[in-house]
Amino acid sequence: MNKIAILASGTGTNAENIYRFFSNGNRVKVELVIYDRRNAPVAERMRALGADTLYLPAEVWEQRPQEIVDLLTQRGIDLVVLAGFLRFIPTPLTEAFKGRIINIHPSLLPAYGGRGMYGHKVHEAVIAAGEVESGVTVHYVTEEMDGGEILLQERVAVDPTDTPESLEAKIRRIEFDIYPRAIVAALTRMPRRPGEEWAEKLGVAYDPTKLPPHYPGAVPPPVANAATQAPPHEETPAATTPKGYAEVLQRAYGDDVPKMPPAYLVWAVVMTVLCCLPAGIVAIIFSSQVSSKYYAGDIEGAQRASDRAQIWIIVSFVLGVLTNTLYLPVALLFN
Ligand code: GRF
Numbered sequence: 001m002n003k004i005a006i007l008a009s010g011t012g013t014n015a016e017n018i019y020r021f022f023s024n025g026n027r028v029k030v031e032l033v034i035y036d037r038r039n040a041p042v043a044e045r046m047r048a049l050g051a052d053t054l055y056l057p058a059e060v061w062e063q064r065p066q067e068i069v070d071l072l073t074q075r076g077i078d079l080v081v082l083a084g085f086l087r088f089i090p091t092p093l094t095e096a097f098k099g100r101i102i103n104i105h106p107s108l109l110p111a112y113g114g115r116g117m118y119g120h121k122v123h124e125a126v127i128a129a130g131e132v133e134s135g136v137t138v139h140y141v142t143e144e145m146d147g148g149e150i151l152l153q154e155r156v157a158v159d160p161t162d163t164p165e166s167l168e169a170k171i172r173r174i175e176f177d178i179y180p181r182a183i184v185a186a187l188t189r190m191p192r193r194p195g196e197e198w199a200e201k202l203g204v205a206y207d208p209t210k211l212p213p214h215y216p217g218a219v220p221p222p223v224a225n226a227a228t229q230a231p232p233h234e235e236t237p238a239a240t241t242p243k244g245y246a247e248v249l250q251r252a253y254g255d256d257v258p259k260m261p262p263a264y265l266v267w268a269v270v271m272t273v274l275c276c277l278p279a280g281i282v283a284i285i286f287s288s289q290v291s292s293k294y295y296a297g298d299i300e301g302a303q304r305a306s307d308r309a310q311i312w313i314i315v316s317f318v319l320g321v322l323t324n325t326l327y328l329p330v331a332l333l334f335n
Helices: 013-023 041-049 059-065 065-074 093-095 118-129 164-189 194-204 243-258 263-274 279-296 301-332
Strands: 001-010 028-035 052-056 081-084 100-107 133-140 150-157
Touching: 001 013, 001 065, 001 164, 001 243, 013 028, 013 041, 013 164, 028 041, 028 164, 065 093, 081 133, 081 164, 093 279, 100 118, 118 164, 133 164, 150 164
Parallel strands: 001 028, 001 081, 028 052, 081 100
Antiparallel strands: 100 133, 133 150
16 A cells, blocks of 8 residues: 655645545555645645645744654655645755655646746746647656656647636646546656565555564654644554564554465465475475464564465476376386
């Protein structure tokens, strides 16, 4: 599950569209919606949908940007999505989330971008210049305003009868279509976190914010902080013992504690019965270690066991095939 944070300052129609789009699946979660204007309509709009919202005033953006980096890291945010966010992104954030912040702009960047070019002003400028086409750009956010690499761009014709309002309406429809797709594209381009690929292969729900703190790749839970109004930090049970880890899982996932699929074990048993007995038994031993090590909190050990189980399942298969095919010729040779 990838987590995104949406940053918005205004009405929030894009934020709502993104939230609704990803509510239908389980690959991307809108973890948090951050807004920087106390009365921004986006806050109420998103709360009504059940989203987790957080107000971060100008003072935090300007004087304590590292707190924002810490908050996003602690919440396990993979991608920061700007949707009508009118504030300059502070350097600590662009550095910590390099290649992981995207923005949508209602023009064909680099045209009609930069300082002062936002919202209605963009469409007014496009019409005033007599342009025959405009569009939408989703780009990465860097130090340079509206200047990062372009991820997706879509064009729209500007008709002679178009007004800034009609052009804005056309562009809004494209934004609703393009932004969720751009989010998926940006997430797909990002390198996997340690353990994620392996967990996906086994069908395990992997969430680094829900791992016990000593795990490789674990992200600490949110810490209480007056400025960010994060939920109070609860003591994490000692997770060094199997019981501790089971408790951590139970607290993190409630009744939906992820189950380790018996995938390798089933294959190992099948190979033992059908193919090669000794190699199959070795595969069974390693397969059974995957679950036991996982629940004992030894994720790396479980990963190693699953790699070995895979190898021995293949060895068992190959030996089984060789034994069956060579049995007849060898028997004939020695008789
Ligand atoms: C959109 O037009 C977007 O392109 C620009 O700001 C506007 C946000 O609108 N960056 P909304 O707040 O999502 O309704």
